[in-house]
Amino acid sequence: MTTLTIWDWEVEKYPLQVGVGVIIGGWTFVKLVNYFLQRSKLKSARVRKRAECKQAKQVLEDQIKQRNISKEVVEEITNLSLSELQSKLKDGTLDVLDVLHAYQAKALECDEKTNCIIEPFKEAEEWAASVKENVSKDSPLFGVPVSLKENYGVEGYDSVYGMSVLIGKPSHEDSVIGQVLRSQGAIPYVRTNVPQTMISWDCSNPVFGATKNPHDTTRTPGGSSGGECALLAGQGSILGFGSDIGGSLRIPSNMCGTYGFKPTVGRLSAKGTHGCTKGQQIVRAAYGPLARDVDGLVTAMKALLVPLMFKLDPTVNPLPFRTEVFEDNRKLKIGWYDNDGWFTPPPCMQRGVAIAKAKLEAMGHTLVPWKPPNATLGAELYVRAMFSDKCETINEMLRYDTLDVCFMIQYTMANIYWPLRRFLVFILHYLMPSLSTGLKAIAGCDSAYDFWNLAVAAEDYRKMVIEDWQSHDLDAVISPGFGCPAIPLKTPALATSAVSYTTIFNVLNFPAGSLPVTKVNAADTANMKDYPTIDLAHKTVKKGMVGAEGLPVNVQCITLPWHEEQCLRVMKDLETALKA
Numbered sequence: 371m372t373t374l375t376i377w378d379w380e381v382e383k384y385p386l387q388v389g390v391g392v393i394i395g396g397w398t399f400v401k402l403v404n405y406f407l408q409r410s411k412l413k414s415a416r417v418r419k420r421a422e423c424k425q426a427k428q429v430l431e432d433q434i435k436q437r438n439i440s441k442e443v444v445e446e447i448t449n450l451s452l453s454e455l456q457s458k459l460k461d462g463t464l465d466v467l468d469v470l471h472a473y474q475a476k477a478l479e480c481d482e483k484t485n486c487i488i489e490p491f492k493e494a495e496e497w498a499a500s501v502k503e504n505v506s507k508d509s510p511l512f513g514v515p516v517s518l519k520e521n522y523g524v525e526g527y528d529s530v531y532g533m534s535v536l537i538g539k540p541s542h543e544d545s546v547i548g549q550v551l552r553s554q555g556a557i558p559y560v561r562t563n564v565p566q567t568m569i570s571w572d573c574s575n576p577v578f579g580a581t582k583n584p585h586d587t588t589r590t591p592g593g594s595s596g597g598e599c600a601l602l603a604g605q606g607s608i609l610g611f612g613s614d615i616g617g618s619l620r621i622p623s624n625m626c627g628t629y630g631f632k633p634t635v636g637r638l639s640a641k642g643t644h645g646c647t648k649g650q651q652i653v654r655a656a657y658g659p660l661a662r663d664v665d666g667l668v669t670a671m672k673a674l675l676v677p678l679m680f681k682l683d684p685t686v687n688p689l690p691f692r693t694e695v696f697e698d699n700r701k702l703k704i705g706w707y708d709n710d711g712w713f714t715p716p717p718c719m720q721r722g723v724a725i726a727k728a729k730l731e732a733m734g735h736t737l738v739p740w741k742p743p744n745a746t747l748g749a750e751l752y753v754r755a756m757f758s759d760k761c762e763t764i765n766e767m768l769r770y771d772t773l774d775v776c777f778m779i780q781y782t783m784a785n786i787y788w789p790l791r792r793f794l795v796f797i798l799h800y801l802m803p804s805l806s807t808g809l810k811a812i813a814g815c816d817s818a819y820d821f822w823n824l825a826v827a828a829e830d831y832r833k834m835v836i837e838d839w840q841s842h843d844l845d846a847v848i849s850p851g852f853g854c855p856a857i858p859l860k861t862p863a864l865a866t867s868a869v870s871y872t873t874i875f876n877v878l879n880f881p882a883g884s885l886p887v888t889k890v891n892a893a894d895t896a897n898m899k900d901y902p903t904i905d906l907a908h909k910t911v912k913k914g915m916v917g918a919e920g921l922p923v924n925v926q927c928i929t930l931p932w933h934e935e936q937c938l939r940v941m942k943d944l945e946t947a948l949k950a
């Protein structure tokens with residue numbers, strides 16, 4: 371009664387204010403209810419998806435138990451190199467189904483340790499039977515089980531990349547790479563984990579959790595193809611496929627001691643793959659193989675660069691694998707660098723380059739110092755391009771989602787209100803210049819005009835680097851595999867600056883491969899005492915190097931666009947020299 375009186379009194383006295391108050395209050399209420407409803411819908415979707423994938427793994431585990439395949443046989447098969455496996459499949463010493471079963475068993479074992487698999491393909495047995503029936507034993511991948519990163523579209527399967535909103539939206543067709551692999555006799559059997567958004571070099575998401583490094587499960591396997599590399603390093607895969615828009619084939623290779631190869635964009639098909647940066651055309655994602663040796667990468671490239679791929683995706687460069695370039699033994703002039711001038715890598719990464727340099731020199735190649743000019747501009751262009759939409763595409767997708775720690779810093783930096791951003795950029799310029807550069811660049815573009823100018827700046831940068839490369843008459847370049855080896859889980863976002871070693875070759879669109887050369891040793895960690903602590907990224911790496919002994923250290927080999935075969939040739943030379 372009293373309330374009503376007050377209510378009547380207020381309505382009469384302040385009709386406009388009460389009306390506006392009711393509308394705003396009602397609108398806020400509806401928005402809040404909607405927000406919590408949407409969040410709980412996504413939470414249920416995550417719970418359901420996790421349960422489905424767990425169930426699929428359980429079904430496979432039960433089948434494996436029934437098959438009664440011995441541990442020794444699993445080890446014997448999964449320890450074979452790709453070329454050994456191929457010849458045993460071809461001459462019939464090994465059966466396609468036995469090989470598949472061994473890899474399924476080993477993959478589940480790896481998953482137990484590192485949480486690298488999202489789910490097994492239910493149809494793998496059926497596909498294997500069809501390969502036995504319909505594919506020639508001479509096909510390059512006859513009976514070879516292959517693992518696929520989760521963003522490769524497979525009919526009937528969701529590609530979620532840690533974004534709950536994508537759950538329950540299955541692909542309607544297989545990726546072109548997937549189709550060509552199957553036509554060549556390969557059998558996809560598992561799909562592997564990635565970080566939320568795939569714009570991170572860690573490997574965790576709120577749907578499937580964090581993948582761990584098999585060499586030290588307290589550390590990151592790298593990202594975004596982290597599930598793939600953790601699986602390969604654990605011998606649970608012999609050949610995998612991933613994507614790379616900032617190093618995602620090369621960073622986890624460096625963290626897990628595996629082999630990865632990023633071709634020029636357009637050499638391998640992107641059709642039927644997924645990602646949240648598709649509209650961003652300045653730096654585009656490349657798709658490529660991950661393996662346990664260089665031969666694995668070469669086999670994959672040869673198997674994919676065939677008329678079927680050129681037919682299924684006429685937008686790719688119809689250039690078959692040039693074996694004569696790969697097998698050429700002309701001595702090369704190779705540039706090298708161990709510090710790009712933007713981020714100082716720890717001594718182990720620099721030692722990795724020194725080892726590679728010495729080995730290549732011993733093979734008769736000429737090594738000269740060279741590095742891409744103005745790495746700071748390269749880093750700035752990368753961040754501006756990747757966030758040129760002001761992060762709106764991702765914001766929209768993550769609106770009601772749970773944010774993973776691996777993307778939290780990028781998300782926060784991208785969404786800072788502009789006056790605060792300007793203030794921080796100004797202050798940090800004097801305190802932490804790299805953070806200031808990143809914070810300014812991540813603001814993206816204000817207009818289409820701005821975006822066009824960014825595209826021109828990226829083009830000018832490519833031109834400038836190519837001219838510099840050519841003025842030194844280089845055939846290839848070697849560099850650190852990344853800015854650091856594997857650091858503890860959840861810390862990669864704090865050391866984002868370290869990505870400059872891989873992102874630059876995405877901005878330039880140069881082919882780049884990664885291969886292991888050494889392991890962190892006690893002298894490397896002892897030498898950390900002089901390592902700079904000028905900013906958060908360096909501090910994070912310094913802390914992360916404690917206890918890093920034994921972790922893999924990779925180098926990158928890089929060539930000019932479309933010179934994939936030459937890049938693989940340098941990788942092969944280096945691998946041969948290292949194994950000699």
Ligand SMILES: CCCCCCCC/C=C\CCCCCCCCCCCCCC(=O)NCCO
Nearest residue numbers: 568570571613614615616617618749783808809
């Ligand atoms: C390139 C240098 C980065 C500069 C960082 C400056 C310091 C931090 C300041 C602000 C935050 C900027 C955040 C920039 C985020 C860039 C993160 C890139 C991580 C890339 C990892 C690989 C992604 C990938 O290849 N994905 C495959 C998708 O198909």
